[in-house]
Each structure stands twice: as structure tokens, then as C-alpha cells.
Amino acid sequence: MSSPKREAHDSYPGTEPVSLEQPGRARTDWIVYGVTAVLSVAFVIWGGASTGSLSSAAQTTLDWLLQNVGWLFVLAATGFVVFSLWLAISRYGRIPLGREGDEPEFRTVSWIAMMFSAGMGIGLMFFGAAEPLTHYVLPPPETDAPQSEAAIETAMATTIFHWTLHPWSIYAVLGLAIGYGHYRRGRGQLISSAFAPLLGHRRSTGPLSKLIDILALFATLFGSAASLGIGALQIRTGMQEAGWIESLGTTVLVLIIVVLTVCFVLSAVSGIARGIQWLSNINMVLAAVLAVFVFAVGPTVFILELLPTSIGVYIQDFGQMASRSGATGGKAMQEFLASWTIFYWAWWISWAPFVGMFLARISRGRTIRQFVAGVIIVPSAVSLVWFAIFGGTAINEQRDGLNPYGNGSEEQITFNVLGHLPWEAVTGVIVMLLVAIFFVSGADAASIVMGTLSQRGSSSPARWIVIFWGALTGGVAAIMLVIGGDKALNGIQNVTFIGALPFTVVLILLCFSLAKDVRDDPMMRRQSKGAEVLEEAVVTGHRRHKGEFELQIRPSTPGSDVNDDPGRSRPAD
Structure with a gap:
């Protein structure tokens, strides 16, 4: 028998419980799937048949976009931070993601642990030591002298700026829109469903909604491919450091991509969720052990001192970092933004559909205020500690003349840093395992999300469509690396930016839709009445x-x- 409290709330519209599972067989949306598939396959064919022309076209397009619309990424990313925090502290923060009276589906400890899991990944493994050290050796334009004491503070503040409030606010916006619309309003799990307040019910299932889901598919595909490409770069370097290979050619990269793609496709369609969860838990333990090891054998006191210093300088320089644009600083500033800030914003936006849906699924029963606090604070704290440990160790080694920076290759820096610590052979293998498993356990979920978007929001998309998107992700990643040539990371950055730009507009409009939705929430209507x-x-x-x-x-x-x-x-x- 339901409690009186529950019965009282059940009568209010828009708060009925909703199951994640869709009844019946998954139905493919042939417009959303077909258009995205054809254009994506055409991209792969173009890259395979004429790598030079695709590389030239991508670079030309990137240059034009950076010069004319780079400001949109800069403003939008900070706008998402402001919007998320406003929702949390406003009266709308009390609204639950679900029916009133629902208890959270997961205990707080488990919920935080899953937030921690979502906050870790290939990016932190790849850039954990590389980004702070690079900003120390080559500080952002118009800041500090290279390798000076002031450059340490700027390097850490810039890194934290890229990895804390901004990325997780981007995820929070989409996660809130999906979680609120699905659990609170009873809508489907499509990105387009969250636009019902702006478009109306009829238009939210029309041609414009198809376009929104197509853009979400494109963003997820290119974001996943970027992670696969970055992971392949680091694994290739680790294999060379271990003496397993001699060549660093493109062929090795493509073979690594093939192996990783096969692994995550198999994991996505095998149904062995417990096995993947077990691997993910092992990965989290390995990551924690690696971090503790580096903290213990590295410059422990220096790392501890970096923590409060980094937070203070981040707060102090926040306005300056958030307002950097190509309007000042000339070509040097444009190159910095393209390689770092704008690339990151594009990457986070590309991952927003996948991560946002994941966060929404584990947060049923939480209030908007709890959701925003958990999504932003927990992963940001993890990132802060991670970069203080690995970035602090790298900077300290550089100051001591060990030169882990080397030739400036980002994929090389982590192994250079570990090479000056004990047990370098073991830690190098652990890094490669972490990267591989992080990608497999994340990309299989991304391919399922792409299947969900292709099959009208089904939580259990057909196996064939998951295999298709998984294979295509590998193909796009290979093309990204090939068109980058000797600087493979550049190819990843260029294509990621171009693929994410249209979805940026979608996220901006999503903020307006969500704001309108919560203003009309039953709880808000009762309060007004x-x-x-x-x-x-x-x-x-x-x-x-x-x-x-x-x-x-x-x-x-x-x-x-x-x-x-x-x-x-x-x-x-």
C-alpha cells in the first residue's frame, strides 16, 4: 500500500514513474540513422581515398571557424557553468529528477563512486602529466616567462580551468535535460525529446527533432573517435617504450585501433555487463594505485603545496582564462586556443550525449541541486588531485633538469615522467592497460548510446546497429589520425572541433528549453498557486x-x- 505522502503526489501530472526499458522491439529511425550513417561513411571513404584533400579541407574549415565562430565556444562553455550553478541555487534546485517522494535509486556513496568513474578516463591518463608540463614549458600567450616560478601557478590554473567546472557543467546541462524530461515528465530518452517545451509535442517529433538527434549522433561519433585516437597514440608510445615495437608509423596506430574497436564492440554486444563492470572496477583500483605510487615516490610535499595554490590561482585568474579569444594575442593566441581550450570545449560537447545520458540514468530521485553539486564537485575534485600528482611530478622533474618534456610530444610525456621513477617497466604497462580498459568500458556504452539515438530512444538497441556504430567509430578514428600525418593529434583536434560545433548550438537552445520546463514544473505551479x-x-x-x-x-x-x-x-x- 502506498504511503499517504506518495498518494498525494501521484495525482499531479508530469510526475508519473517511467521505466528505462522501452516496450516491444526497438524500431530504427531510418532518417536519423540513415543520414548520419551515409555522411559518416562518406567521410571515411573520402579520408581513405584522398587523405591529402580531406586534411586540407579540414584545416581550411578549422581556420575559418576559429576566426569567425571560435568566440561561440568560449562564451557557451562559461554560459553552461553559469546556467548550471543558477539552477542549483535557485528555487528550481528543489525539483527532483523523478516523482515527488521517490528515493534516490543509488546510495550516496555508490552514486559518488560512479561519478568518480565517469570523471576518469583516457583524457586524464593522456594529459595528466602532459598538459601542466607543457603549459609550464610553453605558458599561454601573454602570461609568464617559460619555466619560471610564476609559470607553475599559471600551468596548474590553466589545466584546472580545462578539466573542472566547464566540462562537467556541459555534461550537467544535458544530463539534467534528459533526466528531468524522462523521469519527471515521462518523455523519451532522445535529445530531441528535451526540446518539447520549446517546440511543442508535435514539432518535437518532426523534422527539426530529427536534425537535433542527427547532430547528437555526429557529436558522439566524433567525440568517441577522438578518445580512441588519443588512446591509440598513447598505447603505441608505451609499446615502443617497453621495447615491443620499433616503428611509430601510422600502420601501428591503425592496428591498435582495430584491436581496441573489436574489443569494445564485443563488450557492447556480448551482454557480459558484470564482466565489464568488473574490469571497470579493476581499472579504478589500478588508477588509484598508480596515483598513490606516484604521490609517494614523487615530490610529495611539492604536490601537497600545489593543491591549495592551484585552487587559489584558478579562482584569481578565472575571468582572464574564460575570456581568452582570438581578438587579442594574434596568431599565437589562436594556435593556443585551437590546441587547448577550444579543442577541449569541442571534445566535452562531443561527449555530452553519452556522459549526460549516463549521469541521468544514475541520478533518478536526486534533486536538481544535488545533481549539479555531485556532477560538478566530485569529478572536479578528482581531476584536481590527479593533475596535482602527475602534473606536479612532471614540473618538478623538469625543474631538476631531467627534461621529461623531451620533444614536446604529449603522448610521450607520461612515460618520460614515469621513466624517472622506480619500476618504470611496470608503471608503463599499467598505463597502457588503464588506457585500453578505460576506452573499452566507455566506448561500448557510447556505441549503445548511438544505437539508442538511432532507434527512437530504446534502452536496448539492436545488436547490429551497435556493431555498426562501433566499427564506424574505429574508422573515423583512423582517418582522424591519418590526416594529422606526423602530428596525429592535430588531425584529432581539427575534426573534433568541426564535428562538435553544430551540437554547441543545440546545447545552447537546450538551456532555454530546460529553463522553460522547470518554470512550469508541478511543484513550481503549486508554489505559485x-x-x-x-x-x-x-x-x-x-x-x-x-x-x-x-x-x-x-x-x-x-x-x-x-x-x-x-x-x-x-x-x-
């Missing part, structure tokens, strides 16, 4: 009793006019 009734009662009491009255609540007499009920307001004794 209560304020209106109370105001009317006070006005009536003041008019009738010259300000000397008290308010009471009691059942009205059947058939009587409530406004004539003397019990509504009466003179004070």
Missing part, C-alpha cells in the same frame, strides 16, 4: 477586518462559497 491564495486571503482579511484578523485552514462546507466562508479569515481575539 499557494502564494496567490495566501495573498488573496490576506487582502480579504485586511479589507473585511481592518487589518485585525488571523488565517485558519479548515474544510469548506459542501456547496458553500469559499469566499463567503467566515472561517477563511476572522477578527483576531
Whole structure:
């Protein structure tokens, strides 16, 4: 039997419980799937048949976009931070992602652990030592002298800027829109479903909604391919460091991509969820062990000192970092933004559909305020500690003349840093395992999300469509690396930016849709109605009793006019 509290809330529209599983067989949306598939396959064919022309076209397009619309990424990313925090601290923060009275599906400890899992990945493994050290050796334009004491603070603040509030606010926006619309309003799990407040029910299933889901598919595909490409770069370097291979050619990269693609496709369609979860848990333990090891054998005191210093400088320089654009700084600033800030914003936006859906699924029953706090604070804290450990160790080695920076190759720096610590052979293998398993356990979920978007929001997309998107992700990753040539990371950055730009507009509009949705929430309507009734009662009491009255609540007499009920307001004794 339901409790009185639950029964009272069940009568309010838009708060009915919703199952994640879609009844019946998954139905493919042939427009969304077909258009995205054809264009993506055409991209792979173009890259395979004429790598030079694709590389030239991508570079030309990137240059034009950076010069003309790079500002959009800069403003939008900070806008998502402001919007997420505003939702959390406003009166809308009390709204639950689900039916009122629902308890959170996961205990807080488990929920935080899953947040931690989502906050770790290939990016932290690849850039953990590389980014702080690179900013120390080559500080952002118009900041500090290279390898100076001031450059340490700037390097850490810039890294934290790229990995804390901004990326997780991007994920929070989409996660809130999906979680609120699905659990609270009973809508489907499509990105386009979250636009119902702006488009109306009929248009939210029309041609414009198809375009939104197509753009979400493109963003997820290119974001996943970027992670696969970055992972392949680091694994290839690790294999060379271990003496397993001699060549660093493109052929090795393609073979690594093939192996990783086969692994995550098999994991996505095998149904061995427990096995993948077991591998993910092992990965988290390995990552924690590696971090503790580096912290213990590295410059422990220096790392501890970096933590408060990095936070303070980040807060102090936040405005300056958030306002960097190509308007000042000339070509040097444009190159910095393209290689770092704007690339990151594009990468996070590309991952937003996948990570946002994941965060929404584990957060049913949480309030908007709890969701925003958990999604932003927990992963940001993990990133802060991770970069302090690995970045601090790298910077300290560079100051001591060990030169882990080497030739500036990002995929090489992590292994260079570990090479100056004990047990370098073991830690190098652990890094490669971490990268491989992080990608397999994340990319299989991304391919399922792409299947979900292709099959009208189904939580269990058909196996064939998951295999298709998994294989295509590998193909796009290979092309990204090939068109980058000797600087393979450049190819990844260029294509990721171009693929994510249209979805940036979608996310901006999604903020307006979500704001309109929560304003019309049943809880907000009741609050407004209560304020209106109370105001009317006070006005009536003041008019009738010259300000000397008290308010009471009691059942009205059947058939009587409530406004004539003397019990509504009466003179004070």
C-alpha cells in the first residue's frame, strides 16, 4: 500500500514513474540513422581515398571557424557553468529528477563512486602529466616567462580551468535535460525529446527533432573517435617504450585501433555487463594505485603545496582564462586556443550525449541541486588531485633538469615522467592497460548510446546497429589520425572541433528549453498557486477586518462559497 505522502503526489501530472526499458522491439529511425550513417561513411571513404584533400579541407574549415565562430565556444562553455550553478541555487534546485517522494535509486556513496568513474578516463591518463608540463614549458600567450616560478601557478590554473567546472557543467546541462524530461515528465530518452517545451509535442517529433538527434549522433561519433585516437597514440608510445615495437608509423596506430574497436564492440554486444563492470572496477583500483605510487615516490610535499595554490590561482585568474579569444594575442593566441581550450570545449560537447545520458540514468530521485553539486564537485575534485600528482611530478622533474618534456610530444610525456621513477617497466604497462580498459568500458556504452539515438530512444538497441556504430567509430578514428600525418593529434583536434560545433548550438537552445520546463514544473505551479491564495486571503482579511484578523485552514462546507466562508479569515481575539 502506498504511503499517504506518495498518494498525494501521484495525482499531479508530469510526475508519473517511467521505466528505462522501452516496450516491444526497438524500431530504427531510418532518417536519423540513415543520414548520419551515409555522411559518416562518406567521410571515411573520402579520408581513405584522398587523405591529402580531406586534411586540407579540414584545416581550411578549422581556420575559418576559429576566426569567425571560435568566440561561440568560449562564451557557451562559461554560459553552461553559469546556467548550471543558477539552477542549483535557485528555487528550481528543489525539483527532483523523478516523482515527488521517490528515493534516490543509488546510495550516496555508490552514486559518488560512479561519478568518480565517469570523471576518469583516457583524457586524464593522456594529459595528466602532459598538459601542466607543457603549459609550464610553453605558458599561454601573454602570461609568464617559460619555466619560471610564476609559470607553475599559471600551468596548474590553466589545466584546472580545462578539466573542472566547464566540462562537467556541459555534461550537467544535458544530463539534467534528459533526466528531468524522462523521469519527471515521462518523455523519451532522445535529445530531441528535451526540446518539447520549446517546440511543442508535435514539432518535437518532426523534422527539426530529427536534425537535433542527427547532430547528437555526429557529436558522439566524433567525440568517441577522438578518445580512441588519443588512446591509440598513447598505447603505441608505451609499446615502443617497453621495447615491443620499433616503428611509430601510422600502420601501428591503425592496428591498435582495430584491436581496441573489436574489443569494445564485443563488450557492447556480448551482454557480459558484470564482466565489464568488473574490469571497470579493476581499472579504478589500478588508477588509484598508480596515483598513490606516484604521490609517494614523487615530490610529495611539492604536490601537497600545489593543491591549495592551484585552487587559489584558478579562482584569481578565472575571468582572464574564460575570456581568452582570438581578438587579442594574434596568431599565437589562436594556435593556443585551437590546441587547448577550444579543442577541449569541442571534445566535452562531443561527449555530452553519452556522459549526460549516463549521469541521468544514475541520478533518478536526486534533486536538481544535488545533481549539479555531485556532477560538478566530485569529478572536479578528482581531476584536481590527479593533475596535482602527475602534473606536479612532471614540473618538478623538469625543474631538476631531467627534461621529461623531451620533444614536446604529449603522448610521450607520461612515460618520460614515469621513466624517472622506480619500476618504470611496470608503471608503463599499467598505463597502457588503464588506457585500453578505460576506452573499452566507455566506448561500448557510447556505441549503445548511438544505437539508442538511432532507434527512437530504446534502452536496448539492436545488436547490429551497435556493431555498426562501433566499427564506424574505429574508422573515423583512423582517418582522424591519418590526416594529422606526423602530428596525429592535430588531425584529432581539427575534426573534433568541426564535428562538435553544430551540437554547441543545440546545447545552447537546450538551456532555454530546460529553463522553460522547470518554470512550469508541478511543484513550481503549486508554489505559485499557494502564494496567490495566501495573498488573496490576506487582502480579504485586511479589507473585511481592518487589518485585525488571523488565517485558519479548515474544510469548506459542501456547496458553500469559499469566499463567503467566515472561517477563511476572522477578527483576531
